[in-house]
Amino acid sequence: MNSNIAASPSVGGKIFIDSANTSSEVIRLDDSEIIGMLFDRDERVIAELSRKYGSYCTSIANNILRNREDTEECVNDTYMKTWESIPPEKPKLLAAFMGKITRNLAIDRYRRDHSQKRGGDDMELIFEELEECVSDGSSVEATAERREILAAVNRFLGKLSSKNRIMFVSRYCYCESVHDIAARFGIKENNVSVSLNRTRAQLREYMKKEGYEL
Amino acid sequence: MRSSELFDILGEIDDKYFEEAKQPDVQHGELIVAESSPFRSFMSIFAPIAACAAIIVAVVIGANFVSKNAGLVGPNDSDSSSDITLSSDSSTVSETESSVSSTESSSDSSAPMIDDNKIRLEDYPPIVLDTVPDLKGSGLETQMSQQDKLLKKATLATLKCGEYELYMLGRDIHIDKSDDPLCLYSYYMELAVVKDGEVISSDGPHTFSVSMHQGGYQLAPFDLPNYLEYYELNGGNLVVFKYHEPGQDELWDYECTFFTIADDGELRLLMGDSSGIGGDSIGLAAYLHEGYTVDSINNTLTDGDFIYKFNCENFGLNPYDAVHFTAEMNLDLSKYPMLDMEQVPDIAEITDWEQCLSKATLAEKQVGYYTLSLIGEKIRSPKQVDPNIILVENVRTVVSHSGKIVYIDESSSLESDINYFDDEFMTAYEMNYGVVFKLPNSSTGEECFGLVKGDQMIKFDGDLTATYGVDPPAEYDEHAEPIVIAEENALILYNALKYTFDFSTSSFIASYTGAEPLILAEYSTYDKNRTDYQNKAILEEKDSAGYKFYLLGQNAKNSLDNYDEMRGTTFSVCSFTKLIVAVEKDGRLIANTDVYNPNTGHDVEMIGQLLRPFEMKDGIGFVLYWNLETSGGNPYAAIYKLENNTITQLKYEMDFAPAPATGSPFIIEPDYTVDAENNTIVYKPYDGEEVTLTLDFANNMFSMS
Numbered sequence: 067m068n069s070n071i072a073a074s075p076s077v078g079g080k081i082f083i084d085s086a087n088t089s090s091e092v093i094r095l096d097d098s099e100i101i102g103m104l105f106d107r108d109e110r111v112i113a114e115l116s117r118k119y120g121s122y123c124t125s126i127a128n129n130i131l132r133n134r135e136d137t138e139e140c141v142n143d144t145y146m147k148t149w150e151s152i153p154p155e156k157p158k159l160l161a162a163f164m165g166k167i168t169r170n171l172a173i174d175r176y177r178r179d180h181s182q183k184r185g186g187d188d189m190e191l192i193f194e195e196l197e198e199c200v201s202d203g204s205s206v207e208a209t210a211e212r213r214e215i216l217a218a219v220n221r222f223l224g225k226l227s228s229k230n231r232i233m234f235v236s237r238y239c240y241c242e243s244v245h246d247i248a249a250r251f252g253i254k255e256n257n258v259s260v261s262l263n264r265t266r267a268q269l270r271e272y273m274k275k276e277g278y279e280l
Numbered sequence: 281m282r283s284s285e286l287f288d289i290l291g292e293i294d295d296k297y298f299e300e301a302k303q304p305d306v307q308h309g310e311l312i313v314a315e316s317s318p319f320r321s322f323m324s325i326f327a328p329i330a331a332c333a334a335i336i337v338a339v340v341i342g343a344n345f346v347s348k349n350a351g352l353v354g355p356n357d358s359d360s361s362s363d364i365t366l367s368s369d370s371s372t373v374s375e376t377e378s379s380v381s382s383t384e385s386s387s388d389s390s391a392p393m394i395d396d397n398k399i400r401l402e403d404y405p406p407i408v409l410d411t412v413p414d415l416k417g418s419g420l421e422t423q424m425s426q427q428d429k430l431l432k433k434a435t436l437a438t439l440k441c442g443e444y445e446l447y448m449l450g451r452d453i454h455i456d457k458s459d460d461p462l463c464l465y466s467y468y469m470e471l472a473v474v475k476d477g478e479v480i481s482s483d484g485p486h487t488f489s490v491s492m493h494q495g496g497y498q499l500a501p502f503d504l505p506n507y508l509e510y511y512e513l514n515g516g517n518l519v520v521f522k523y524h525e526p527g528q529d530e531l532w533d534y535e536c537t538f539f540t541i542a543d544d545g546e547l548r549l550l551m552g553d554s555s556g557i558g559g560d561s562i563g564l565a566a567y568l569h570e571g572y573t574v575d576s577i578n579n580t581l582t583d584g585d586f587i588y589k590f591n592c593e594n595f596g597l598n599p600y601d602a603v604h605f606t607a608e609m610n611l612d613l614s615k616y617p618m619l620d621m622e623q624v625p626d627i628a629e630i631t632d633w634e635q636c637l638s639k640a641t642l643a644e645k646q647v648g649y650y651t652l653s654l655i656g657e658k659i660r661s662p663k664q665v666d667p668n669i670i671l672v673e674n675v676r677t678v679v680s681h682s683g684k685i686v687y688i689d690e691s692s693s694l695e696s697d698i699n700y701f702d703d704e705f706m707t708a709y710e711m712n713y714g715v716v717f718k719l720p721n722s723s724t725g726e727e728c729f730g731l732v733k734g735d736q737m738i739k740f741d742g743d744l745t746a747t748y749g750v751d752p753p754a755e756y757d758e759h760a761e762p763i764v765i766a767e768e769n770a771l772i773l774y775n776a777l778k779y780t781f782d783f784s785t786s787s788f789i790a791s792y793t794g795a796e797p798l799i800l801a802e803y804s805t806y807d808k809n810r811t812d813y814q815n816k817a818i819l820e821e822k823d824s825a826g827y828k829f830y831l832l833g834q835n836a837k838n839s840l841d842n843y844d845e846m847r848g849t850t851f852s853v854c855s856f857t858k859l860i861v862a863v864e865k866d867g868r869l870i871a872n873t874d875v876y877n878p879n880t881g882h883d884v885e886m887i888g889q890l891l892r893p894f895e896m897k898d899g900i901g902f903v904l905y906w907n908l909e910t911s912g913g914n915p916y917a918a919i920y921k922l923e924n925n926t927i928t929q930l931k932y933e934m935d936f937a938p939a940p941a942t943g944s945p946f947i948i949e950p951d952y953t954v955d956a957e958n959n960t961i962v963y964k965p966y967d968g969e970e971v972t973l974t975l976d977f978a979n980n981m982f983s984m985s
Contacts, residue, residue, distance in 0.1 A: 122302065157295070158295065159295040159296070159298070159299050161298075161299060161302060162295035162296075162298035162299050163295070165298055165302070166291055166292065166298065169291050170288075170291060173287070173288075173291070177284075192287070193283050193284060193287065194283075196283040196286050196287055197283045199283070199286055200283050200285075200286055212285075212289065215289055216289050216292055216293070219289060219290065219293060220293055220294045220297070223293060223294070223297050228300070231297060231300065231301070232300060232301045235290075235293070235297050235298065235300070235301035236301045238287065238290045239290050239291060239293060239297075239298060239301065240301060249419075249496070250419070251419055252418050252419015252422075252496060253419070
């Protein structure tokens with residue numbers, strides 16, 4: 067271990083940041099230790115969550131909200147929601163758990179803020195693209211049916227190639243722009259659009275075969 | 281299901297898929313985004329704006345020869361230097377750094393991750409090109425699959441900036457000699473302000489083409505020092521990050537972002553107003569050409585006909601309230617006199633650019649209210665070969681009205697006969713209500729049309745939904761001449777794709793249309809007992825409001841005696857490849873339109889009930905069912921209006937934001953009633969309360985209550 071690491075309170079044998087000594091080098095705790103802190107109701111875990119998943123949550127919120135203040139608030143709310151949810155929840159993948167919370171909070175805020183206005187932003191594009199997968203404006207009320215649809219969507223995702231799946235999830239779950247996805251894969255935006263277009267069509271077709279009219 | 285519900289469901293997918301698609305910087309355990317940077321999110325906020333601005337700004341000319349008079353300084357004229365020698369025999373950056381250990385503990389994947397967002401220069405030794413890993417590939421795939429082989433961190437360039445030094449830092453670096461030995465890949469980059477060996481502040485380069493640090497930068501390895509420039513201004517300073525990918529044939533030389541270094545060493549991104557050159561009111565990227573000059577007294581950067589004025593007093597302020605720079609057009613059309621061939625030198629008699637005719641207007645034409653001027657520079661002619669041929673650089677169309685320039689298109693080089701300049705103008709279509717300009721393709725590759733509003737060129741918002749998922753018709757011909765239907769404000773491209781423009785809303789709708797007229801006589805009554813192809817069948821024929829409505833099917837084919845396992849009965853299905861609704865009045869065909877229907881197999885028994893014309897107080901139209909089944913199922917339908925011999929699909933404005941209005945099919949129970957006086961369609965779902973659809977004929981919309 068690096069001897070330069072400042073002595074700080076320790077959790078599970080690891081050293082983590084002391085808020086009063088922000089210049090100290092820090093060892094990132096693993097998820098089980100962070101969850102352990104949450105179960106112990108150790109408030110310092112918020113700093114740990116921020117340090118480990120701050121940029122991750124920020125990027126998700128920012129993809130949706132495109133506003134610094136809203137993004138910051140949303141990420142802070144994510145920490146609080148995580149604090150409130152664990153326990154009793156004990157997620158296997160903390161990143162995905164927090165990512166989903168961020169996404170839900172961000173989209174709630176987005177809907178609230180955009181209830182009276184329409185702009186040409188990327189979220190509208192995402193909704194518009196997903197329009198191609200659905201057939202009508204009726205609502206899926208039944209939780210059971212919703213669960214079944216989710217299971218079918220997961221099965222569908224499992225059938226995709228890794229690359230197509232990452233593109234699809236990046237676009238419709240993380241709400242990344244086509245531009246950013248293209249940049250990640252080192253391909254042209256048009257190729258991403260074509261891939262997404264095909265995957266949407268495949269999803270619609272797959273769900274139809276599975277007996278779900280989205 | 282609503283698209284928003286599908287979106288919500290996608291938010292609940294299996295964690296492993298969520299995990300898989302995480303950004304690689306998080307996957308590999310390193311924080312990239314310094315959340316404390318107040319300007320970082322501006323990048324993403326204004327990325328779309330910057331994209332638009334990029335198109336408009338990317339019109340400036342190439343080489344400029346602006347003399348360096350007093351007060352004009354060229355790039356790096358200040359005390360600037362790069363301490364890095366990009367060869368294998370040099371590895372020193374500075375005394376400060378060379379004395380520091382180059383231990384890369386943080387890049388050792390097996391070691392605990394040290395992560396406090398601090399940049400330590402000792403982790404970034406100066407790059408030595410000969411030691412950069414040679415790995416095949418680029419982008420995310422290389423980043424993920426060869427993570428352990430990449431050069432983790434290196435200093436790519438440094439520049440003296442007053443009392444500070446600016447470092448260009450790269451991470452996850454490699455080169456792919458098999459593809460291009462003159463392209464250095466750095467997956468991440470950071471600019472850091474350094475004083476006395478300590479990083480004071482840092483920020484990403486904010487390039488638009490490689491946004492948010494993701495995706496990988498492509499750099500010219502032997503030109504790294506030239507990515508940074510520093511200028512002392514009158515009341516401030518200016519850092520220019522000049523990004524250019526080797527081998528890319530762009531219309532500009534550099535995609536630039538501007539920064540300033542505050543007194544306390546903070547690196548601040550500058551954001552500016554480009555509306556003066558037809559761009560947006562705030563943006564990041566400036567696309568500059570080699571040879572631009574900076575006037576450090578007047579705080580301007582001049583690039584050909586564009587001039588960027590820096591407001592040093594605003595540098596520390598929120599750009600929403602006080603922009604950091606403004607971009608203005610510096611083009612003076614009076615400096616482009618009409619072409620006089622006698623002034624054009626013979627190419628055989630000149631030896632350098634200076635001897636060419638410097639500037640001229642090659643041609644002018646009027647399109648609607650607008651004057652289109654074709655201008656060019658460095659004009660010469662191979663007169664001894666053909667005196668009518670000229671060669672011109674920086675040829676552009678300038679759109680102006682009432683003497684005010686509203687748009688300049690991309691520049692290009694030209695070799696043309698002076699009698700055929702018409703082909704070189706930017707494409708413009710004159711319609712009844714205005715002029716549609718064809719702008720350079722957007723990044724999506726789709727057609728991009730513009731109109732002038734408020735002395736600015738803006739893009740038409742396009743609705744291409746009617747063409748999504750639809751195979752282009754046989755008439756589609758990429759080489760077909762455009763057809764302008766001015767009275768309809770419409771344009772037909774490729775003989776099949778019809779754009780109808782709405783100048784009031786700056787929007788268009790697009791649909792495929794058959795170029796050949798529909799001939800009803802070629803269609804025969806549908807025979808549900810036939811099992812061979814009926815190429816052109818009249819599926820339904822209805823009378824309403826003095827009109828005769830036809831539902832026509834092409835390549836109709838019946839499949840009889842399909843077995844329904846659920847009900848234990850047989851049923852017949854009619855399939856077809858194309859559906860058309862045609863309307864006849866007084867025996868004359870007045871309108872027809874292709875109708876998109878993904879459901880290509882129909883219950884034969886329900887044919888006859890799909891097309892349902894109506895007449896209401898404010899208009900006439902029809903409901904067209906996408907599917908009706910004797911066994912039940914959701915009866916999806918779309919609603920159309922007929923007005924001025926044109927069939928238009930009405931859109932439904934979702935009652936939740938932000939979904940846009942959609943022409944997607946809607947469940948309309950088949951036993952609906954029409955309330956003509958109130959322009960409504962009323963029905964009761966099998967499990968819900970009565971639904972009223974109110975049609976708004978004027979706005980092509982309908983709403984539900």
